[in-house]
Amino acid sequence: xxxxxxxxxxxxxxxxxxxxxxxxxxxxxxxxxxxxxxxxxxxxxxxxxxxxxxxxxxxxxxxxxxxxxxxxxxxxxxxxxxxxxxxxxxxxxxxxxxxxxxxxxxxxxxxxxxxxxxxxxxxxxxxxxxxxxxxxxxxxxxxxxxxxxxxxxxxxxxxxxxxxxxxxxxxxxxxxxxxxxxxxxxxxxxxxxxxxxxxxxxxxxxxxxxxxxxxxxxxxxxxxxxxxxxxxx
Amino acid sequence: xxxxxxxxxxxxxxxxxxxxxxxxxxxxxxxxxxxxxxxxxxxxxxxxxxxxxxxxxxxxxxxxxxxxxxxxxxxxxxxxxxxxxxxxxxxxxxxxxxxxxxxxxxxxxxxxxxxxxxxxxxxxxxxxxxxxxxxxxxxxxxxxxxxxxxxxxxxxxxxxxxxxxxxxxxxxxxxxxxxxxxxxxxxxxxxxxxxxxxxxxxxxxxxxxxxxxxxxxxxxxxxxxxxxxxxxxxxxxxxxxxxxxxxxxxxxxxxxxxxxxxxxxxxxxxxxxxxxxxxxxxxxxxxxx
Numbered sequence: 418x419x420x421x422x423x424x425x426x427x428x429x430x431x432x433x434x435x436x437x438x439x440x441x442x443x444x445x446x447x448x449x450x451x452x453x454x455x456x457x458x459x460x461x462x463x464x465x466x467x468x469x470x471x472x473x474x475x476x477x478x479x480x481x482x483x484x485x486x487x488x489x490x491x492x493x494x495x496x497x498x499x500x501x502x503x504x505x506x507x508x509x510x511x512x513x514x515x516x517x518x519x520x521x522x523x524x525x526x527x528x529x530x531x532x533x534x535x536x537x538x539x540x541x542x543x544x545x546x547x548x549x550x551x552x553x554x555x556x557x558x559x560x561x562x563x564x565x566x567x568x569x570x571x572x573x574x575x576x577x578x579x580x581x582x583x584x585x586x587x588x589x590x591x592x593x594x595x596x597x598x599x600x601x602x603x604x605x606x607x608x609x610x611x612x613x614x615x616x617x618x619x620x621x622x623x624x625x626x627x628x629x630x631x632x633x634x635x636x637x638x639x640x641x642x643x644x645x646x647x648x649x650x
Numbered sequence: 651x652x653x654x655x656x657x658x659x660x661x662x663x664x665x666x667x668x669x670x671x672x673x674x675x676x677x678x679x680x681x682x683x684x685x686x687x688x689x690x691x692x693x694x695x696x697x698x699x700x701x702x703x704x705x706x707x708x709x710x711x712x713x714x715x716x717x718x719x720x721x722x723x724x725x726x727x728x729x730x731x732x733x734x735x736x737x738x739x740x741x742x743x744x745x746x747x748x749x750x751x752x753x754x755x756x757x758x759x760x761x762x763x764x765x766x767x768x769x770x771x772x773x774x775x776x777x778x779x780x781x782x783x784x785x786x787x788x789x790x791x792x793x794x795x796x797x798x799x800x801x802x803x804x805x806x807x808x809x810x811x812x813x814x815x816x817x818x819x820x821x822x823x824x825x826x827x828x829x830x831x832x833x834x835x836x837x838x839x840x841x842x843x844x845x846x847x848x849x850x851x852x853x854x855x856x857x858x859x860x861x862x863x864x865x866x867x868x869x870x871x872x873x874x875x876x877x878x879x880x881x882x883x884x885x886x887x888x889x890x891x892x893x894x895x896x897x898x899x900x901x902x903x904x905x906x907x908x909x910x911x912x913x914x915x916x917x918x919x920x921x922x923x924x925x926x927x928x929x930x931x932x933x934x935x936x937x938x939x
Contacts, residue, residue, distance in 0.1 A: 420936045489889055491922040491934045628924030 423488050427497060430480055434501050434508070437473050438553040438618075440466075441512045445546045445611070448515050451522050452542050455530075460522035463515060470512035477505045493625075500625045504556060507614040507621075511549060514607040514614075518542075521600040528597040534584040535593075538604060541577040545612040548574060552615035556622045564619040574612040581605040688713035688850055688880030689734065689771075694748035695909070696729045696738055703729045705909040707748070709899060711850075716872055716881040718891035718918065721901030722938060726910025727884045730901065731852050734882065735771035736764040752849065769796055772843035776855040778835035780827030780842075785810075785819050788827040788838055793845045805845055812878070813841035814871045833864020840871060844879075851875060853883040857890065869894050888934055892922045900930045 444463050451460035481498045484490065490498055548570050555563045585592075585602050592598050624630055689711040696704040704726035711717050719727045732738040733746045736757060750757045757767045780788050789806045798805065806823070810816040815837040819830070827838050836856055843851060853872075857865040872894050875881055885891050891898055898921040902913035914921065914930045925931050932938045 419938065423936070491888070491892065492925055492931045494935050495923060 420488075423484075423490075423494075426480075426484055426488075427494065430477065430484070430501055431497070433473075433477055433480070434504060435553070435557055437470065437477065437505070437508050438556075440473075441470065441508050441515065442546075442550055442553065444512055444515045444519075445549055448518050448522075449539075449542045449546050451519060452539050455522075455526075457523045457526040460519035463519040464523065465516070467513045467516040470509045474505045474509035478502055481505075496625050496628060500556075500621045504618050504621050507618050511611050511614045514611050518604050518607050521604055525594070525597045525600050528594040529591075530597050531584065531588050531590060531593040531601075533589050534581060534598070534601055537577055537581040537584060538601060538608070541574060541581060541605065541608045544570070544574050544577065545608040545615070548612045549615035549618070552617070552619035555619035556625075559622045559626050561623045561626050564623050567616045567619040571612050571616045574609055578605055578609045686713040687711070688715070688752075689882075690749075690751040691734070692749040692751070694730070694733060694746060694750060696726065696733050696746045697744065698741065699743040702909040704733075705911055707912045709912060709915055711880060711882060712897060713880045714876050714878070715896040716876050716883060716894055717897045717899065718895035719882065719884045719899045719901060720886070720888060720891050720933070721910070721913075722903070722933065723886075724910070725901040725903045727901050728854050729910070730912075731773075731854055731882060731884050734850070734852055735768050735773055736762075737768070737773060739764070769846050770848055771850040771852060772846065772848035773852040773854065774836070774839050774843055774856045777859055778832060778839050780830070780835050780838050783827060784824045785827050785830070785838060786823040789841045789845045792842055793847075796846050798846075806841075809841040809845040810838075812844050812871075812874065813837045814867060814874065815841055831864065833860050833867055836860060836864070836868060837871060840868075840875075844875075848879065850880045850882065853881065855884055855886060858886065865890070888922075892918060898922070900925075900927075900933060902929050902933070 444466050447459050447463050450456065451463075481502050485498055488494070548567060551563070551570065552567060554560075555567065581601070582605060585598055585605070588598070593601075620630075687710055691707060691709045691711070694704065694707040695702060707726075707730060709717075719731065721727050729738060734750060734757075736746075738744050738746055746758065748758070752767070752770060755762060757771075781791060783791065786806055789809050790802050793802070793805055807816060807820075810819060815834060818834060819825075819838075822829075827835060830838060836859075840851075840856075857868045860868065869890065872881055872883070876896075883891075883895065895918045897915065898918045899915040900913045900921065901910050903910050914925055914927045916925070921930065922934055925934065929938075
């Protein structure tokens with residue numbers, strides 16, 4: 418096939434991106450474990466990952482830029498490079514947020530906690546991790562139907578966000594140590610962002626495959642269903 | 651794995667179909683917009699003797715826009731562009747069928763005079779071909795034989811300015827056109843074409859024999875030309891098509907011996923970011939062959 422070298426470079430780039438994604442998945446898994454078990458030692462393992470992810474992200478972005486300069490990509494190749502850059506950004510940011518949360522867990526080790534709020538936080542962390550993992554899987558398999566469903570899963574995170582913020586503002590008991598509650602507010606925000614990154618990573622598969630932004634694809638999908646329903650009535 | 655890929659292709663195909671339905675209208679226009687029509691080509695086929703080189707091309711060429719034609723060698727691009735001003739029939743045994751409308755006039759109607767058509771639809775060729783005359787006469791000659799009665803000096807200056815050559819030659823108009831560089835000669839040929847005041851300018855790979863700097867000047871010239879003219883260009887340089895054109899048509903031959911067809915036609919932005927057809931994607935991304 419013509420442009421075999423270029424295709425190998427694109428495949429290598431995608432592979433590097435997915436490797437980075439898998440590493441962020443491991444960090445998120447450790448974050449959830451640390452939250453579930455109040456285990457600061459597990460959280461401590463993730464301190465410093467931010468720099469590593471940023472360096473990896475810069476390497477991938479540099480490779481994208483070189484390929485754009487050297488290969489003048491168009492159409493599907495151009496969309497792939499654009500998407501790789503975008504997804505890299507989401508992965509690195511998710512890794513950074515994960516480290517912030519692990520820092521908070523380490524810094525508040527031994528602090529008294531509000532059990533209801535902690536339960537909501539753990540549930541939110543599990544859901545955000547699941548959305549992120551699914552987003553990456555959707556991207557890897559370019560599964561645009563599942564990308565459409567990701568938004569609904571993120572809605573659960575948004576609900577938990579509201580619930581957690583309500584518990585922070587209106588604690589059921591003494592609300593735990595102030596320092597922990599303050600950190601909990603930040604963690605809630607970070608988890609909500611991680612879930613959003615997962616949705617965007619999955620949504621990028623729609624752009625990669627169809628050239629449409631997921632918002633436009635969703636609207637077109639809904640309009641078509643409305644038309645079909647109307648036609649059948 | 652195979653099943654997954656097939657399923658993915660089905661989904662892509664469905665979305666692409668939606669996009670096509672949204673973008674394409676029954677009149678064959680690229681996106682159904684209401685821009686002024688420069689030329690309307692309907693069911694155009696071209697022959698060399700009994701060999702059908704091009705079949706059933708329908709395309710709306712927008713006025714004051716650059717339309718690029720791309721495709722692999724032998725797919726009929728140059729044949730097509732030569733049909734647009736009746737240059738195709740100059741080849742012995744060659745003929746064309748179908749309709750090519752320039753405004754209200756079908757250029758293939760029996761009442762249409764090919765000479766008049768070629769004045770209204772000028773052509774610039776791959777290799778610059780200045781006459782063995784002075785720079786001034788190269789530009790003035792076509793206008794003179796067409797009976798131009800205005801101020802010839804003004805016409806020459808205006809044409810050379812439109813071709814972005816005036817500043818480089820204004821002090822040596824009496825010198826031979828052959829003394830110019832390749833890029834300058836090509837711009838001289840553009841000026842010569844402009845001097846007869848055409849409505850449409852056809853360009854058949856006008857920069858393929860030029861160095862990058864000259865190519866850039868020709869491309870810049872085209873940006874200026876479309877303010878006043880409709881431009882159709884054949885190019886093998888896809889980056890050039892992407893840079894300079896507003897619309898792009900992809901010509902393609904399915905298998906050896908078949909006639910060339912217009913495979914996809916749309917706004918250039920669409921053709922180079924998200925074409926509807928796989929063959930177009932393969933060609934513009936260099937996966938063709």
